[in-house]
Amino acid sequence: MRKLWPRLVRVQSLAGATFGLAMGGVVLVALGCLVPFWIHVDYYLRVLVYAMVNSVIALGLNFAVGVTGQINLGQAVFVGLGAYGSAILTQKLSAPWVASVGTAVLAAGIMGAALGWISNRLRGPYLAITTLAMNLIFYLVASHEVWLTGGPMGIRIPRLNVPRLFGVELDVRVVYYVVLVALVALFLLGRLIYHSKVGRAFRAVRDDETVASLMGVNTVRTKMWACVICSFYGGVGGVLYLLTFRFVAPSEFTALQSFRYLAMITIGGLGNLSGSILGAFFVTTVPEFLRVVQGYWDVILGSSILLILLLFPKGLGFVRDYLSQLVRKKEVEERWTGEFRLPRAS
């Protein structure tokens, strides 16, 4: 037992977490597993599932935007590719689910690689505008090419065509566990990548591309990988979205939706993976559970983004740092240099 201890700790530190944090995570996941036994109304459960789906999407976006510093205003395109891809393949072509899902995620990944290639030619504002244009084109194609996408009416998955997992129909209770498993797996994968050599290259490119390439980082390949990870998470999120709602329509893949994903990672903190989940839950569940504010929600969302940017410019995910900053100032500053570029001297 005494020998096992350090080894466990080492395994944990591979994923970059202290033992206490990891334990906290395990408790959270265990609680998450118990939620469906506690909540008997599908409605509440589906809101939670949607928040988890958005968490997956936001996690991916954070890799491109927060960790690698490549602005992406078109995350909804990858989500749309995942969702539309699997919907079209299974409903219009009657392809089996596993193959369709694989193809759809692959399509999203290829699109991501293309974006990565573009991001090597274009920087900052150019890339931002290109992704925005990409989103608009996707929306127009999805709403006008009726033969393929069903047009504004979208594609619905009838009850009979819903996939089965080990013989169990994927109703919202089962989907909850599917999404939970996916989220936990993708989160751990994300942490592994973040703390691996590739992850360090990501952050190096974000902080200073020239210095990174001088240090021997292949910036071209690094940016490509960041975009592929971003689109892969987005595509998986799209598939999960389809499983959750069994319906896709173009109105869900607009630039506004992409902006909401950006809002999630900004609220959670750029570059902070667990912050993305926090942000996704905030943006998804608050308007649903605080319906008294319904008419004012978008104003509240906009204002809270501005407030968070002004008060905690690094996002709520770094709240632990703010707190410990009050206690031990110096140590935190050292931590931050690793997380974020130093403020430019002005």
Place this chain on the structure above:
Amino acid sequence: MSVGYAVQILVSSLAFGGVYTLVALGIVFIWRTVNVLNFAHGHLLTLGVYLAVVWLLRGYGWPIWASTCASLAILALVGIVFSRTVFERLRAQPMLSKVVATMGLGLIIVNAIVLAFGPRPHAFTGFLGRRMLWIGGVGILAEHVLAFGVTAGLLLVMGLVLRYTMVGKIVRALAYSPEVGGLMGIPVPRYLAGAFAFAIVLAGIAGMFIVPVTFLDFTLGDAIGYKGFAAVVVGGFGSIPGAILGGYVVGLMEGLGTLVVGSHYRDAVAAALIVVVLLARPSGLLGAGEEERL
């Protein structure tokens, strides 16, 4: 398709192009000075037109010229306040934070418009109504001629001010480098706020000319802001002559695109232009790399 029809499309495209030019100029101005992509630009434009047309003109019966001036003043005030509170504090942050801040501002504006004025669309026939000018048997909307004239006049005045006055020199210096400008004793925040406000006022003027064509609707800002970005990209990012050229190119391409591919992909013309230009010639038509300044 008669020659007259083609001429009419040409004229209306030029009028549209002038409007896009004003929007694009504002975006470039903000990019060069405050160093942020202003995604609230189209929404601020919408806000200006709502204030002028729905609030002052329809609500209080002000004459159209007075209400336009008043709404432009309010827009400038909004710009100054936002710049002094938000941009000032975010100056040291990465660009993304500022971009998200402008998007948050856009979200607030759009929904505030709905809460204040309701979701009903409004028709506004413009300053000159539907008066036509007949030149050589070709009918041209007088409003389009006015839009063209005002745009050209504004561009001329702006060019002169930037080149020959002290304010112009200071703004150019700031566009070159705010840090150095600060070292030279320029009150940087004040001038940045001024530049931001000026850019928004340009958008407000553009809005007054675009609304007679598109109807006034709270979602207008998305489409217009977007065309502005397309114009900026086509002309070469950050280049002011480029933005002017880009505005007209986008306007003309839309006119032609409507004839060629049908109008259901009209909005895609701008998007396709962005992608094609960025892939073929990322520096745009007139952008000559990073050294090129105002």
Place this chain on the structure above:
Amino acid sequence: MRHILLGFLVCSLVFGWVASSAEVEPIRIGVACELTGTRAMNGIDRMRGAQMAVEAINQAGGVLGRPLELVIEDTKGEVPTAIAVAEKFAQVHKVCAVIETSFSFLNVAVHEIYWNAGIPVLVGGSSPALTKFGNPYLFRTRTSDTITAAVMASFAVETLGAKRVVIAYIMDDFGYGARDAQAKVLKDLYGIEPVAMVGIPSNLTDATGQIMEIAAANPDVVIQFAHGWESGHMYKSRHELGLTKIPWIVSQGGIDPAAIQMAGAEAVVNVYSVADFAYDEPAVRAFRQLFMSVWGEDFMTHESMRAWDLVHLLALAIEKAGSDDPQAIRDALVGIHMRGIRYDIQVREDGECILENKVLEVVHGETRFRKLVRFPIDIKL
């Protein structure tokens, strides 16, 4: 201090519960409204119309001696929120019936939730596909697109005696869809092929070319699908080129007040439309007056009248069923025949409720009711 506050809170909750349970329990009806987002106009009107109807019914003593209560939820006009709202109605609020939006894609997204829960849902989407899902709880309370196209065709051919029809359409998804549906109905019902189809680019600034193209085809009737701006230009050029003798049947966008204002009322003559309502119908006029007196402004869409009608329809069904059990209400709904503000509502087993539409004429810039075209109950939809 905190304890006192907490105690106060608990007491007020308990008393509130006791007090409310002592009264007669209200009958709860769900209304899904898009109160925010780009589609807000429809949702706000729907909410207001439903509130007016409930107010009126409750003042008259309610239904079965119980008051009606509306549960209004904002769907933002987005799929995930609309689905969440539908589930909330079914599982949390446990309403006895739901009035849903008029956007077909949202209707498609949510209808299965009501099917599973066994709650009658009154949708307003006009897509023909809606009643073909076999959902026994879904009722369409608006004219199907097929019937609207058929009404246009019958008015053109039977009333106006047209043989040469031109279809002018705006070149976007709405225009293409409407053009194809109209051409199919003309062929199926009367065996007529349009002599020409003329595309109208959106945001055009002059429609002379289009009108000349139409004149060259020498039509008896022109059927036009366009939005407000383009319709205005079409009217203007039509007037200038002297084509006002040819009857023009236009879609909803053509009777947009802004379009008529653009061309001038004197240019918009011999123009007909097939639409939900005309402002000169007595019932519409009375409702409009009531609406203005309650809300202080005019309604924006027909949704207010639809919601008013549907609350009354549900009241009838609850009265007929004798209980607020969703299944009983569903069974009671079928067969009800009610005179609504805009339509005769006749609920059929297959979910279709409205089998008629109206022909309007534009006179002095305002729409006037001309003719009601009803379809026999056995028409193949």
